[in-house]
Amino acid sequence: MNFQGVKSIYRFEMARWGRTLWQSLVTPVITTSLYFLVFGSAIGSRMSDMAGIPFGSFIVPGLILLSVLTQAIMNASFGIFFPRFTGTIYEILSAPLSPLETVTAYVGAAATKAVILALVTLATATLFVDVWIAHPLLMLIFLIVISIGFCLLGFAIGIWAKNFEQLQVIPLLVVTPLTFLGGVFYSVGSIAEPWRTVTLLNPVLYLVAGYRWTFFGVSDVPLWSSLAVMAASILIPFAAIVWIFRTGYRLKS
């Protein structure tokens, strides 16, 4: 194993993140905090409880995931897209690194950023609303697993994208709407048919519900279904990445 090589990419990516901290950490934390402020502190007290949880608290896990999912994809996709864009990818491809080591380094760095972002956002949330965590260890494990899954997806997007516009399409036009409609602000049980059934087709719902369960011990869907979606969120992009490295798709001519 080329441990030094993995460490070099990881540190490089973390250093790049450090240079753009305002954009990659402070901005998403402030944006999410505005939700806590408006929906939690300002109008949360006028909203009815959701699944027996005060509204301001109820939205915390979902909003954390909203931020984590988009940033995980953006960080991981940009991490591999930028060397392709500038041409410095030649160095990665010619280095004594296996595909697994390359993915571990880029996805590891992106997932670290996503987890830090989530924890900072969670800490910020406590300033505005009451938050308690029923299963702290599971909360952390779920967070790490979900971050890795979406970083893998971001990595695949970073290789697929031909330009900066394509890089933004999936996080902004697919993941963000799916997260908003994935029960961040409401319980599935509170909405009527046919929208209830439609909502159940949204895979992000299962992630939000599962993550919320680690906080409050209640969930809209069975826990096993959340675990199944989490597993799929890792396995599907991982399979795509394996195919990318086997075929050299948009990496090697």
Next chain:
Amino acid sequence: MSDAIIRIEGLRKAYANGVEALKGVDLDIRKGEIFALLGPNGAGKTTLINIVCGIVTATGGEVQVDGRNWLHDFRRVRTRIGLVPQELTTDAFESVWATVSFSRGLFGKPRNDQKVEEILKRLTLWDKRKSEMRELSGGMKRRVMIAKALAHEPDILFLDEPTAGVDVELRRDMWELVRKLRADGTTIILTTHYIEEAEEMADRVGVIRKGELVALGDKKALMAQMGQRTLKITLDEAIAEIPAGLAEWGLALEDEGHTLCYRFDSHAEHTGIPQLMRRLDELHVGYKDLATHQSSLEDIFVSLVHEERAA
């Protein structure tokens, strides 16, 4: 060849658009030599280098580096190879020190500030170590690219058009550096458009054309084998046209009628020179000077490319 550090056998590459960039290239690179790969644009030089370095996937054939297959044993093989690509591709916001250190780690070498310092000093980059890449001139960036390639102390170095776009002084510096690296035991493979560069530095030369190796050999032997000599006869008085009696030599008239040029093969059993001299006397064409000129690599290269166009 027993001293081959790189053995390329039947290397083929066909791109998805149907272009056949390499058509079964066989080539041995000897340990410790400077090998120059010449060829026109699109001949397949960069494709060949990129396949050996793992950047492009070969369609067929095999590469062995010191007896190791370049795909099965990619870790050991790549650790020994450094690549300076043709394009100046750098991370604009990284410092010189950071980017060179990054390259060292990427290739599996532990941090060694002393080694990085030595490389930067050798390439006269030490004063620029804290500068961001975007602040550097093209020539300086080229030096950084070389420093990055040397950061993991490879014993095989690929230089793809290393002096493209650099000024004469820097080019001379680079040649000196390449010689020093060779003196330290590094095998160097360079592609270049500057025939002067190959002529100046290379031990052996290969000419690639449309994905095929059309000439290969020791630089001097190649020049001797393929090179023609030209006899230049400076006349006493200018002539308007070549006398009909000299037609069989295929002479050319240059220098506004003052010089007759005769191309001949120095290895031929009969060069035709004595007969030409006698005929000049018979025709009372006086001359005051004779000079011969050996074809350069550039002449050979141009003639090979012309062969292709004529084919």
